[in-house]
Structure formats: structure tokens, C-alpha cells
Amino acid sequence: MIRDEIFNLIEKSIKILQKEKVFPKFDIPGIKIECPKERVHGDYSTNVAIVLSKKIKKDPMETAKTLASRLQVLGSGLFEKVEVKKPGFINFFLSKEYLQSQVKEILKRGEKFGQLKIGKNKKVQVEFISANPTGSLHIGNGRGAFWGDSLSNVLEKAGYRVTREYYIDDAKNSLQIRELGKTALGKGRTYLTKDLEIKIKKLKPKLKKITDFGEAGHLLAQEIQKDIKDLIENKLKIKFNVWASEEKLYKKKKIEKILSWLKKKEFVYQKEKAQWIKTLEFGDSKDWVVVRTTGEPTYFLSDIAYHKDKINGGFKKIIDIWGADHQAHVSKMKAAMKILGFKGDFDVLITQMVSLKKGKISKRKGEIITLESLVDEVGLDAVRFFYLVKSLDTQMEFDVELAKERSAKSPVFYIQYANARIHSILAKSQIPSTKFQTNSKWGPQKREGGGRVEVQISNSKLKLLTHPSELNLIKQLIRFPEIIEDTAKDYQVQRIPQYAIDLATVFHQFYRDCRVLSEDGPLTQARLGLILATKQVIKNTLNLMGISAPEKM
């Protein structure tokens, strides 16, 4: 990554300047390197000089100039120029040579382009959706679903070992399952929908022999869960590694075990005939009941047992994605994780609510809108994109009409169209497209029979890529690994679709300005190399989001 290279150069320069006693001794502060919004400010810029000048009590501009002249020398070949601007920014302009060489790098790495090692192969668990097995997934669940899936993809790309996990609240003695059981046995109407009525009818023979609400509810919940699993795997195309069950935690006595451990360590006490956990001492606003007066454990206790299981799984990072209605649960669980002595990262992401902007999607009045009907209506690619493009922290209004649009109006098609254009050029170039897809090796390739033209991209040909639109495209391509790094660190997945749009934009501009197939043989080859690299990065980006890259549109 160029950003890392610049970082190293800055560090090196500072050390040299300290040795020469131009700078006094100090620890190098956190350096920030970013892509400026304004192109006139360079391809990358840093504020080190401003930060440094405080430490060494010098004019930031002067510090910047001293540093910049050193960087210019050290980074020769990498930069076309290094500039100092106003308050003390140092701006870097990448050299053509460096950019041209990156096309080769991207093609070399192929699908692996963007694969980082910052995760150091550490185990991460991402738990998401975990909807109650009492009905279908609704549009709110979609947020956690696609966000969790894409975040997992990003973390994998960053070099973590990711486990995707779904937790099923199917415990027989939980109140919701008993409520469901009442409904199953015709003694209540909670959760009742037309869909559920059909399921209950199907289960009639089995239900006849059951009198216990918990048993009946569990049976029905299993049926519901089958549908949910089918939907997730086949329609939403999300593959979970683990489907955890609350009921199993009870069966394996894990709830009992954790309770006795908590008691032994005196984290649990008796008050008003119930048992409370001392979450107040660990950062929450109050203590909570873990065993009711009736002697039954609460959901919180089983959740603690569940998280104990996660810790035992050896995860260094545990991420839970919950809906807005679980917001109060965050501080409870964080306190519980401290009680359990978890030393890794525990992050809880809360998804704000989802509503529909407009559209005729609700076919039956009064029923909640299911995620399935939304996918049917809009298509998976568009659904995934629209869920991902918004920050989790804001409430989301799903624009059904825009998402359904198969035209320039929809950003999804805008991105896919860029890919289709590339394929169209490749098709016209008479080179079999499969060759480009499978062959990621660098260098002149053997000629196939039939006298077909082949791409033989060499450094000398890449030097022909000098048009501003070409260089601009390359600059955008090489940002991909940075996007992965940033997103793996701050979980702001909306950066990915945003990047995809930017990438498509610069490609469309390139397409306008530079004709790929021309009489100029070497230039044609160089540009074919560039669009191959672009195709690869678009593909890699879409893969992160789980969106397809059709060849024709």
C-alpha cells in the first residue's frame, strides 16, 4: 500500500533529521495520511508537520519544508512532487511510473488484490441476525444481515479468520417460546399469521400429543427456523458457519454452570427472592435479575452463558450486531463480558430502524413486511446495496422504487454497467474472456491456436498510460486495499459501496476520454491491461458486498 510506504518514508525522514540534530529527540506521534478531497492538494497528504511543530515549538510551515525536501529525495521515483501548503500540510503527487507499475501489480495479485495481513490470522466471531424463531425475517433484520455478512467479508480480506454465527432463541422454558406454544395449541394468538396457521396445521398430528407450551413452542419454532435458514442460505446468499441454539445451552447445563460460577465468585446475590448480577460495579447503570422469583433463569443469564461459550471459542474479537430494540442490552452485556474476564475486543453494533419509503410491496394489509418479499420485489443485488450504503447509526428509509430502477438512477446498475462495458470491450478485442478471468499470471502468454490476438503487457507498454483519465483510474484502483484496512478498523461498511460508485465514475470518465481498441497496437494492449485491472477491482469490491458482476446488461 502506498499509504504505508509514505508512512515509512516520513518515519525514516524524521529519524534522519533527528540524527542530524535538525530535529530534537521525541517519539514520533500518530501520523495521519489521507487522500485530500481536492485534487490540487495532491494524491495523498499528511499533517505530520503541524503536529510536530507543536512538539518542537517551531513554525509548522518551516517544519513541513524541512521534512518535504527530505521526503522528495527519499521518495524519488515514487513521487512526481512533494509540496508544502498553507498551515503546514505536506502533499504528495504520485509519479506516473509508480502508477503505471501498479497495473501490473493488480493483475498479478488478481482476486488476492486487497488481501491484507493486518488481521494476523486472529479469530473473530461476528454474530448477526439472530432473529427470534417466532416468525419471518422482516425488513429490519435485513440490515444486520447484509451488514454482518459484508463486514465479515471485509475482515476476512483484512486477514482475520472469521466465524459467522447465528444465535437461535429457541429455549423451551423461555417466555416467547411458551407464548408460541400457546398459539400452537390454540390457546393464544401471539405471533399468529397466515403462514403460521399453515405450519400449525401441518404439525397437528405431533402437537396432539403435547400439552406443555414450551414443548409445543419449541416444535413450532424448529419449523419456523427451517424456513428462516432456507431463506438466509438460498435467497439472501449468506453462509453461516455456526447456528447456535439457546436450548442446547440448557441441555448441556451451561446455564447452570455459569450461574454457579457467578455465585462462587460472588457476582450474583439474592434480593427480594430473585437473584441479581452486579453489573453496576462493571459499568452498567444498574444490576439485573438473572434468576426470577420463580426460579427460572432470564434471557440475560443464558446470554451470559452464550458469551462465555464465545470466549471459550478462542476469539480475540467478538462482534455482535443487534437491532435498535436491544440497545439497553449493550451496557449489560459489556459489563457481563468484564465479569467474565474477556480480554479481547467486544464490539456491539446497533442497527437503527428500517422503514419503507414507498411502493406497493405490502400485499396483505396489517402484516409486517418480510425481507423475503422485499428481495423478491427488488432483487438481491439492489437490496444488498441499499442496505449497505447507509451508516448503521441512522434510521433507514428503503426507497423501493429507486432500488427497482434498472437504469442510471440506481447506483447498483451504474456500477454493474461499468463492468459490462469492460466485458463488451474485451469481447470486441477478440480475446476470449475466460482467458482474462482465469489467467492472473503476469507476462507474455503463449499464443493459442486460431491466430487470436493476445494481451502481452510489458512495462514499456504500460508507460503509454499517461492520459489524466488513465492515471486517475489507477489512483482509484490502488485505493482498494486502503478501503479494506479502514473498514476493518472502524466497521463503517458503507465505505465499500461508496468506493464502488467512485470507482465506476472514474472508469466511465476514462471510457469517455480514452478509446481502448485502436490502430495503435501497444497502446491498445496497455489499455486492455488497465481495464483488466479495473475489472478485477470492481469484481473484488462487489464480492465484498455479495453483489453479482454481470457481463452483459
Added chain:
RNA sequence: GCCCCUGUAGCUUAACGGAUAGAGCAAGAGUCUCCUAAAUUCUAGAUACAGGUUCGACUCCUGUCAGGGGCACCA
């Protein structure tokens, strides 16, 4: 009453404390003898309000106003 999230252009929204707040839709004006015009170029338009911290604030802090969610021996 307390806690969490959010107030950015007519609409949907973006912006690790950075430079002239970036897109898309909608509105107006251009661009196809040329690899898909499903594209592209230009025009107009925004940080709820009041303070504070900082060389520098949409971003951090305080207060006000507005919207959503949560404050169970439900999950």
C-alpha cells in the same frame, strides 16, 4: 425523568479533527459517423439553533429545539 442513535441541498445521503462539505435522484443546458448514451459535461442548491475547545469543527464538549429507539423478574 434517565439512557442510546439521528438532524447536512426539494428528496435519499457521504465526509480517520483538516484545505473550496462529496455523490445520486429531482430541476435547467449541452455531448453519439466512434468499444453499450443504462454514459458523460456544465448550471443551480446544504452542515437545526446558540455557545465553547482547536492553528482548523458536520465531526469533540455544553445547552436548546426536533425525530426515532430504549429504560422488565420479555427477548
